[in-house]
Amino acid sequence: MAWDEAERILSEADLIHDGQAVDRALDDLASQITERLEHTRPLILGVMIGGMVPAGMLLPRLGFPLQLDYVHATRYRGGLSGQNDLQWRAEPGTPVRDRVVLVVDDILDEGHTLAGIVEALQAQGAAEVLTAVLVNKLHQRKHPGLRADFVGLEVPDRYVFGVGMDYKGLCRNAPGIFAVREPAPATGDRAEAKEPTQ
Ligand SMILES: O=P(O)(O)OC[C@H]1O[C@H](OP(=O)(O)OP(=O)(O)O)[C@H](O)[C@@H]1O
Ligand SMILES: Nc1nc2[nH]cnc2c(=O)[nH]1
Numbered sequence: 001m002a003w004d005e006a007e008r009i010l011s012e013a014d015l016i017h018d019g020q021a022v023d024r025a026l027d028d029l030a031s032q033i034t035e036r037l038e039h040t041r042p043l044i045l046g047v048m049i050g051g052m053v054p055a056g057m058l059l060p061r062l063g064f065p066l067q068l069d070y071v072h073a074t075r076y077r078g079g080l081s082g083q084n085d086l087q088w089r090a091e092p093g094t095p096v097r098d099r100v101v102l103v104v105d106d107i108l109d110e111g112h113t114l115a116g117i118v119e120a121l122q123a124q125g126a127a128e129v130l131t132a133v134l135v136n137k138l139h140q141r142k143h144p145g146l147r148a149d150f151v152g153l154e155v156p157d158r159y160v161f162g163v164g165m166d167y168k169g170l171c172r173n174a175p176g177i178f179a180v181r182e183p184a185p186a187t188g189d190r191a192e193a194k195e196p197t198q
Contacts (some may be wrong), residue, residue, distance in 0.1 A: 006170035013161075013178035017153050022134070022163055022176060025152035026054070029132060030061035032150050033102065036130070038064040040100040045092055047117065048072035050106035053164030053172060054134040054152075058104060069094040071103075075113050078169045080159055082109070086116040097125035106164035107155075108133040111146035134163060135177060158182065 017025070044062075046055035048070050059068065072089035075082040101121055108114055114131050121129045132150035139157040155177060161167040162174030171178075 001170065002168045003170065006167050009167050009180055010161075010171055010174060010178065012181045014181060015176055016155055016160060016179050017135075017177040019175040021153065022057075025134065026057050026061060029134075029150050029152045030058060033058075033132060034062060034064060036149075037066075037100065037102060040128075041065055041067070042100045042102050043067045043069060043092075043094055043096060044102050044104060045117075045121075046070045047103060047105040047113070048090065049074075050164040050166060050172065051104050054106050055104040057163075058132070067094065071117060073113060073117055078166070080168070082112060086113060088120075092121070092124075095124075096121050098127050100128045101126045101130070103129065103131045105131070105133050107135050107137060107160070108142075108146070108148050108151070109137045110141050111143035114148065115143045115146050135160065135165075153177070155179070 044055065044059070044066050046052050046068070052070070069092050070090065071092050073086050074089065075086050077083065077087065103114065103117055103121070105114060118129045118131065130149040133148045134152045135155045136148060136151045137155050137157060137160070156179065158179040160177055160179050161171045162177045164172050165177070166172045167180065
């Protein structure tokens with residue numbers, strides 16, 4: 001575990017959304033989800049590990065009958081970039097056949113994790129699979145056609161952590177959403193960038 005490194009990264013990180021913004025986003029997510037799912041007796045599946053924090057903050061905001069369970073599927077496995085394969089560590093313990101299922105995760109980045117989970121739940125006979133993420137990362141590298149049904153906040157195309165999201169397995173408890181500070185460009189790069197174009 002990179003404890004010292006994680007402390008330094010947190011102290012130098014840029015705050016993208018503070019705790020109040022996260023709370024407002026969760027309120028907003030909850031009202032959208034309520035409008036869509038309140039009469040469906042849904043099965044809510046938190047995606048371990050990161051999804052457990054936003055799922056835990058979201059659930060008390062949902063005032064209708066629902067059932068909670070989890071799946072554990074991971075692509076990053078403590079690293080800062082995703083592997084090609086989605087590793088399943090726990091399939092849902094509750095049968096999903098004929099159920100309306102809401103998958104709750106912390107972040108939609110390239111979308112391979114959510115796509116793999118949605119595909120598995122559909123293959124298991126779920127009646128409908130919806131997805132909710134606390135944050136959506138803005139870039140053009142998404143798994144084709146992948147969008148979350150409910151999105152709390154947008155984040156820039158940087159490595160982010162906090163509210164469930166980790167930095168090398170740590171910092172998931174940071175109370176807002178932070179982005180790892182990017183190193184300043186090398187002097188040579190800067191000089192090159194300033195070079196006038198002919
Ligand atoms: O959209 P993608 O590019 O597929 O990435 C998003 C996934 O990455 C993180 O999981 P990770 O594999 O790091 O596991 P964790 O929940 O244990 O942090 C996060 O919790 C999402 O599940
Ligand atoms: N913690 C964290 N996990 C991710 N999984 C995919 N993208 C990210 C990210 O930016 N931060």
